[in-house]
Amino acid sequence: xxxxxxxxxxxxxxxxxxxxxxxxxxxxxxxxxxxxxxxxxxxxxxxxxxxxxxxxxxxxxxxxxxxxxxxxxxxxxxxxxxxxxxxxxxxxxxxxxxxxxxxxxxxxxxxxxxxxxxxxxxxxxxxxxxxxxxxxxxxxxxxxxxxxxxxxxxxxxxxxxxxxxxxxxxxxxxxxxxxxxxxxx
Numbered sequence: 001x002x003x004x005x006x007x008x009x010x011x012x013x014x015x016x017x018x019x020x021x022x023x024x025x026x027x028x029x030x031x032x033x034x035x036x037x038x039x040x041x042x043x044x045x046x047x048x049x050x051x052x053x054x055x056x057x058x059x060x061x062x063x064x065x066x067x068x069x070x071x072x073x074x075x076x077x078x079x080x081x082x083x084x085x086x087x088x089x090x091x092x093x094x095x096x097x098x099x100x101x102x103x104x105x106x107x108x109x110x111x112x113x114x115x116x117x118x119x120x121x122x123x124x125x126x127x128x129x130x131x132x133x134x135x136x137x138x139x140x141x142x143x144x145x146x147x148x149x150x151x152x153x154x155x156x157x158x159x160x161x162x163x164x165x166x167x168x169x170x171x172x173x174x175x176x177x178x179x180x181x182x183x184x185x
Contacts, residue, residue, distance in 0.1 A: 001059060002050045004083035009045060011078045018075040019049055025071050026051060031058025033168075046082065110174040118170050122162035123154075130154055 007015045019037045026032050035051035053059035062068055110118075130150055138146035167174065 001052075001063075001084070002048055003081060004046055004048050005079040006082050007045050007047055007079045008077070015047060015075070015078050018071075018078055019047070021074075022049070022068075022071045023051075025067050026062060029053075029058070029062050029065070029067075031055060032062070047079070114170075114174050118166050118174060119163065121170075122166045123158060126154060126157060126162060 005015075016037070023035045026035060031054040033052040033054055035049070037047055037049045039047045051062075053062060127150075130153060134146070134150060134153075138149060141149075
């Protein structure tokens, strides 16, 4: 869920505190997977508050809860809601770098090599299995069609099943803060 809010000028610090309070409130909610907030630039008044839940039912339960209503009402004077988007996949992967600036200091963005490992771990065995199972069927096919069939099968399995599972299992490692090396003397 992504909710765009226009913050009243001069209330950005209060809004950040309000958004953080909402994160803390949602953190204990069943199905909660994470949240954060971003804005287009440091000068922008539009903030995007995003939160993820494991499924539509738990998201709906959070949206309809008394806790969330209390939290929303408590920030009413700080901003107005300008847009609400429900997302179900990996749409955020296709944002251009620099479109938004992350303003949540406790969010750890894993280095690209860790992200690559998190994708490789489920993709390699699934790809191997798929090739082994499909090769008798596609042996006489043109390579382009054999690969197309493989990709059509693997893409939904990776997107909806294996990548979310992999990221959930690897989260402690992916989210582990980077160690700062002491300068050599």
